[in-house]
Amino acid sequence: MSKKVIVEYSRYPVAFIALFVQVFVIILLFMMSSFAFSDPGTSGQQLSVFAGMMTYGFVTSMFLGFTLWEIGFSLREEQVRGTLESLYLSPTNKFSNLTSRTFAILLWTTVMCAAAVGLVNGLVGGLPVQNVLFGLFVLLLSISGFLGLGFLFAGVTIKLKETAQLLVNGLQFFFFIFSAQFFPFSVLPEPVRDYVSRWLPVSYAVDLFRTTLLGIPPELMPTNPTGEFLIVLAFAILSPILGYIGYLAFERQARRAGTLGEY
Amino acid sequence: MAAETVAKGFGLGRPGLRASLDVAWTVFVARLRIITRYKGAILLESFLPIFFAAMPILLGIAVAGSEENAANNFFQNTQAAGQGTSEYRLYMLLGSSTFMVVSLMLWLIGYWIRREQETGTLESLYLAPAKRLHVLVGVTSYSLVRSLAAFVVAMFVGSLLFGVNPLSGNLLAAIGYLMLGVPALWGLSFFFGALILRVKEANSVIQLIQWVVPFFMGVYFPVTMFPPLVRITAMAFPPTLMNDAMRSALLNITSLYGPGYIVLGLMFMAAWITPLLGYEFFGMMERRIKRNEGVGQY
Numbered sequence: 001m002s003k004k005v006i007v008e009y010s011r012y013p014v015a016f017i018a019l020f021v022q023v024f025v026i027i028l029l030f031m032m033s034s035f036a037f038s039d040p041g042t043s044g045q046q047l048s049v050f051a052g053m054m055t056y057g058f059v060t061s062m063f064l065g066f067t068l069w070e071i072g073f074s075l076r077e078e079q080v081r082g083t084l085e086s087l088y089l090s091p092t093n094k095f096s097n098l099t100s101r102t103f104a105i106l107l108w109t110t111v112m113c114a115a116a117v118g119l120v121n122g123l124v125g126g127l128p129v130q131n132v133l134f135g136l137f138v139l140l141l142s143i144s145g146f147l148g149l150g151f152l153f154a155g156v157t158i159k160l161k162e163t164a165q166l167l168v169n170g171l172q173f174f175f176f177i178f179s180a181q182f183f184p185f186s187v188l189p190e191p192v193r194d195y196v197s198r199w200l201p202v203s204y205a206v207d208l209f210r211t212t213l214l215g216i217p218p219e220l221m222p223t224n225p226t227g228e229f230l231i232v233l234a235f236a237i238l239s240p241i242l243g244y245i246g247y248l249a250f251e252r253q254a255r256r257a258g259t260l261g262e263y
Numbered sequence: 264m265a266a267e268t269v270a271k272g273f274g275l276g277r278p279g280l281r282a283s284l285d286v287a288w289t290v291f292v293a294r295l296r297i298i299t300r301y302k303g304a305i306l307l308e309s310f311l312p313i314f315f316a317a318m319p320i321l322l323g324i325a326v327a328g329s330e331e332n333a334a335n336n337f338f339q340n341t342q343a344a345g346q347g348t349s350e351y352r353l354y355m356l357l358g359s360s361t362f363m364v365v366s367l368m369l370w371l372i373g374y375w376i377r378r379e380q381e382t383g384t385l386e387s388l389y390l391a392p393a394k395r396l397h398v399l400v401g402v403t404s405y406s407l408v409r410s411l412a413a414f415v416v417a418m419f420v421g422s423l424l425f426g427v428n429p430l431s432g433n434l435l436a437a438i439g440y441l442m443l444g445v446p447a448l449w450g451l452s453f454f455f456g457a458l459i460l461r462v463k464e465a466n467s468v469i470q471l472i473q474w475v476v477p478f479f480m481g482v483y484f485p486v487t488m489f490p491p492l493v494r495i496t497a498m499a500f501p502p503t504l505m506n507d508a509m510r511s512a513l514l515n516i517t518s519l520y521g522p523g524y525i526v527l528g529l530m531f532m533a534a535w536i537t538p539l540l541g542y543e544f545f546g547m548m549e550r551r552i553k554r555n556e557g558v559g560q561y
Contacts, residue, residue: 014467018467018471022467032483032489035488036341039332050325160303163307167307
């Protein structure tokens with residue numbers, strides 16, 4: 001299946017180029033926005049910690065966004081093309097069918113994120129980078145958790161059909177804001193932080209990843225970083241399991257109703 | 264027989280104005296009927312501009328340290344770029360809502376073509392005895408209605424959420440500029456449709472456009488903050504002109520393009536030239552594809 005996705009991608013080279021350019025545009029858009037709000041005369045170097053917070057948050061948002069888009073949206077495409085039902089009749093493992101869809105895009109996202117970090121590094125004259133190995137481990141755990149959300153979203157796509165593409169867009173923006181992917185949690189109004197952000201495991205993944213790389217205490221649990229790590233670990237283990245169970249429930253419902261092939 | 268029909272059409276009969284309008288109207292109603300089945304989509308796209316505006320607002324407060332500092336810094340930086348305003352919330356909300364109109368116009372055309380390709384109905388559409396222009400007018404009109412609805416809801420809800428008053432400036436002039444910007448958007452959607460017809464992979468292109476358009480439109484900051492070459496490119500982009508004109512009317516700030524009569528002149532020019540160029544480009548791309556692989560391939 002992964003091979004099929006890669007072959008499919010190779011047929012549309014423009015898609016790869018578009019994704020790559022997109023990353024640079026997003027980074028530049030937000031960097032320039034932050035310059036519009038900075039004290040006139042502030043140098044790039046003075047913005048480096050803030051830029052690091054934004055860039056590392058951006059890395060998690062890229063992985064989350066592409067996981068949601070790729071798993072859910074590729075199922076939608078199979079639905080529209082009329083190949084989803086045939087795929088379900090083939091002797092393919094359902095779990096590998098879902099995970100294989102993300103392999104190519106995750107690989108490509110890694111390359112793009114490395115390039116994005118390099119770009120900001122150049123723009124602000126050096127980003128703070130600490131505890132790289134542990135940071136990468138946290139990122140790996142986060143991706144595992146995001147996969148669970150991707151599975152669940154794939155199930156929702158089968159159910160919602162056309163609305164799914166807007167829902168994924170909405171979800172992306174929801175996490176941008178409530179998981180503070182482009183800014184510190186401290187700027188969110190307290191009720192939002194306490195009643196929304198703190199209830200989202202994605203927030204802890206974002207927070208732990210970027211504060212680890214910046215070498216500062218986590219914002220959500222400053223006095224208990226171990227507790228925050230345990231939340232991220234639980235997210236990494238439980239999310240794929242629960243997400244897949246959720247997906248199977250949606251899928252069963254669609255098969256019973258005979259709407260799997262409908263779009 | 265089929266090839267002859269395609270080449271020569273159905274006899275000497277040519278559809279009149281009423282029949283052509285009927286084609287556009289039928290396509291328009293059909294698209295509207297389809298989207299009414301997905302009410303969630305309409306709701307979500309109305310709230311997207313609010314999220315889109317909230318991001319730079321929160322980012323700005325984080326950079327400046329407080330809301331007051333954010334307003335002061337934004338005023339100083341935008342004044343240096345030729346448009347001093349401390350109303351950064353309304354600035355962002357208006358920019359994001361206008362961007363949503365532009366984005367939806369492009370997005371809906373792109374997805375429409377791609378969907379027809381994937382479901383195998385694009386070729387049948389080409390064999391139907393209706394002019395492509397009328398079909399496109401139907402689809403783009405539907406996109407316009409949908410995007411304007413999103414604009415109105417986003418401005419209304421966003422104003423309440425951000426505590427801003429969009430009626431403090433010249434509302435009539437802003438609406439006028441929005442309407443005058445529509446033909447240019449029509450033209451751009453023809454360009455975009457042609458692009459999707461050619462490259463086929465709609466998702467990535469749309470995702471890219473989703474970020475490139477706000478970048479060049481100056482959704483979050485005046486485009487005069489760009490280096491010269493990027494600034495010229497951005498200012499030549501019709502949605503930038505529309506966005507800037509609406510902002511200057513609603514926020515009572517100077518337009519980046521100069522006095523009102525120049526803005527008006529440029530908008531008329533964009534409204535005249537862009538649709539012509541867009542449709543010509545669409546036709547050119549279409550002819551090339553028909554000569555090569557054919558429109559049925561995806």
